[in-house]
Amino acid sequence: MLILLPPSETKRAGGSGPPLQPASLALPQLMPQREAVIDALIGLAGDADEAARVLKLGPTQRGEIVVNAQLRTAPTMPAIDRYTGVLYDALDAASVPAAGRRWLGAHVLVHSAPFGPVGALDAIPAYRLGAATSLPGMVPLRRLWAGDVSAALADLAPRFVLDLRSEAYAALGPVPAGIASRYVRVVSEGADGAVRALNHFNKHAKGALVRRLAQDRPRIASAAGFLRWTDAVGLRVRETAGGELELFA
Numbered sequence: 001m002l003i004l005l006p007p008s009e010t011k012r013a014g015g016s017g018p019p020l021q022p023a024s025l026a027l028p029q030l031m032p033q034r035e036a037v038i039d040a041l042i043g044l045a046g047d048a049d050e051a052a053r054v055l056k057l058g059p060t061q062r063g064e065i066v067v068n069a070q071l072r073t074a075p076t077m078p079a080i081d082r083y084t085g086v087l088y089d090a091l092d093a094a095s096v097p098a099a100g101r102r103w104l105g106a107h108v109l110v111h112s113a114p115f116g117p118v119g120a121l122d123a124i125p126a127y128r129l130g131a132a133t134s135l136p137g138m139v140p141l142r143r144l145w146a147g148d149v150s151a152a153l154a155d156l157a158p159r160f161v162l163d164l165r166s167e168a169y170a171a172l173g174p175v176p177a178g179i180a181s182r183y184v185r186v187v188s189e190g191a192d193g194a195v196r197a198l199n200h201f202n203k204h205a206k207g208a209l210v211r212r213l214a215q216d217r218p219r220i221a222s223a224a225g226f227l228r229w230t231d232a233v234g235l236r237v238r239e240t241a242g243g244e245l246e247l248f249a
Contacts, residue, residue: 042071057128182245186205
């Protein structure tokens with residue numbers, strides 16, 4: 001099984017790893033796109049006012065421009081530890097035992113805007129860039145990434161893909177139709193029986209799900225296998241008529 005996670009806007013600063021080595025990241029066929037975005041972000045950082053406008057930074061956020069300027073020289077840490085926020089706080093990868101972290105490294109890709117999908121244990125620096133940002137002098141990120149990320153995911157077949165990304169990041173690299181996959185939505189059921197999509201708890205539920213997977217390390221090769229596992233551990237998940245999975249929080 002392969003799990004696709006979204007990134008988070010918030011990230012831990014610093015790190016103890018060596019500077020970014022793009023060639024060492026998962027899916028090395030995406031090197032040209034990675035280099036193009038990294039160069040664009042570093043170049044943009046040379047004009048602080050323009051960078052603040054493009055990245056939609058307020059006066060107290062201008063330090064993010066320096067973060068981007070240092071993309072090739074800043075210290076790194078594993079992607080799964082770099083991100084913070086609701087999903088990653090629920091996952092709490094730092095407290096996952098060593099065997100679970102190895103499982104995350106083998107089964108999880110985090111889909112970043114500047115680097116594309118990277119392995120959970122791939123070393124990356126802090127950065128500021130969202131999926132919807134338009135970088136000057138470049139095609140939109142969706143056009144830059146989508147086709148090549150989809151092709152790179154196709155190279156990983158026949159692994160079953162569990163897509164936990166937000167729609168904005170899923171658009172940067174749709175899972176190819178020929179790959180067995182399921183997109184996951186987090187929902188709740190009201191007293192009236194109506195099922196509603198969740199926002200804040202959507203992220204928490206996804207992080208908790210991945211943490212449980214890393215702890216249990218099940219062998220899952222299909223949607224049916226995933227549903228059997230969730231049923232066995234007491235998680236309520238159902239498949240919709242449209243072929244998606246609803247995770248009840």
